Structures are given as C-alpha cells and as structure tokens.
Amino acid sequence: MRIATWNVNSLKARLPRVEEWLGYAQPDVMCLQETKLADTAFPSLTFQALGYDAAHHGEGRWNGVAILSRVGLDDVVAGFTDAHEPDTDARLLWATCGGVRVASVYVPNGREVGHDHYRYKLDWLARLRVHLESHCDPARPLAVCGDFNIAPTDDDVWDPAVFAQSTHVTPPEREALAALEDWGLVDAFRRHRPEPHLYTYWDYRAGMFHKHKGMRIDLILATPPVADQVSFALIDRQARKGSQPSDHAPVLVDTRP
C-alpha cells in the first residue's frame, strides 16, 4: 500500500497539480493539509472520478485537512473526541483505509516562541498524544500523516544555526514529537532514508528551493505494523517544481502487503 501526505497550500489553487500527482504517483491513501476550503467547496466528484473516496474537514479560509483513499474509507472522525472544547481550527481528520487507521494532521505553526499560538501548538500535540492513548493501539496499523511544523532533528533543517531559538526546532516542540514516538509511532520515512538534508518544505521567498534551503516537517508517523513493512520512501521534489507549486512536496511510503 502506498500512503502519501502533502500540504497543498490551498486545494483550490492546487487542484490541477494534485490531480496530476495522483495520476502519476498512484497513492492508495493520500492525506492533504491546508486545503483552505469549506466542506461544501471540497471537490469530492473530481476525486471520485479518479477512483478515490474522500473525506474533508475544513472551515474555509484557513487550515483544512482531507483523506483520499482507493482502498476504502470508513469510520471518519473529524477533530479530537475528548471532553475538552472542540478545536477552534480544522486540523485533524481520521479514517480507516485498507485496514490502516489514518490521520491527516496539520499541526499549528506556532508563529513565534512565547506566542499564544506557540502554546496552542504544544497543547495541540499533547492533546494528540492523549487521543492516541485513549483511542489507538500501537500494536495495530496506524499512520499519522501530515505537516507537523517540527523538524525532528538538526539534520532536518538546512542550517540549524539559522533556526536557533525559532519555532519548528525548539526542544519543547521536539519533545512533544518525541512523546508521540514514545507512545509507539515511528518516523517511517526517516527509518528508510537516514541521510541528512532531505526536505519537504521550502519557503517561496528568496529562491530557497533552488538553494536547497528547506526543512523536513512533513512526516509519516506509523506504528510498527506499518513502519516495519516499509519497502520504499520518497519525497517527490518534482512536485515542488514547475507551475504554481505548493511550498511543500509530497512524502510517500510503500508498505509490503
């Protein structure tokens, strides 16, 4: 099974590129983030015509996550299901696809260290960990895919010195990510591709993509029943090139049957 994730930075703006990508990459499950669409504007029929069932959790101008699947799409749940206030943002969607519980996640950016949004980011990640503890089992197939807005290690940024004291690399953020791994998730791409300086995001500004100055912040975190079966892993840099690209590239992993 091929599982992919892509922060598309507006599905309306990116639909032609997404259709093109589905055509040549042929994922079985595709998680999308930053669709920036209301549910009523989500192009379900376009994906249906390409052979994909789809679920979307959106709010309109910002955020928005989706899961496309051609191996079944069941038990769809949007957001957290706990006793706390519902998340103000559309950042989390669950579905079961081909026997794998899948989450499409768009972790808050954090904006600045010390900002209210930075606290929201850390709280959001802690809440995700609690959700895993209460709803999921690390012994069963699970893949949490999306834009985590965290570079797990200094190997995942082009110049750690530039990012010192910045969001995406701070110890509290990395510890929050490590807490997910402590529960039982494995960075499936990294396990298969250990070499440093492989990125999934490059700022549109200043020709950062062409200078190879990026960050690896889009992750596929999977439990061992999935992660142990990965046979291939790729960041598709081609998708970051050409006309009207997202500022993120898709990430995919293949698992053995």
Next chain:
DNA sequence: ATGGTCGCGCAGCGA
C-alpha cells in the same frame, strides 16, 4: 534568511 513569495480576498495577515 528575516528583503525576496504565495494564498486569501481586497488590506494586510499568516505561513
């Protein structure tokens, strides 16, 4: 890097 571009939506914010 903190200039430099996008997307949204029509000013300026968020990333």
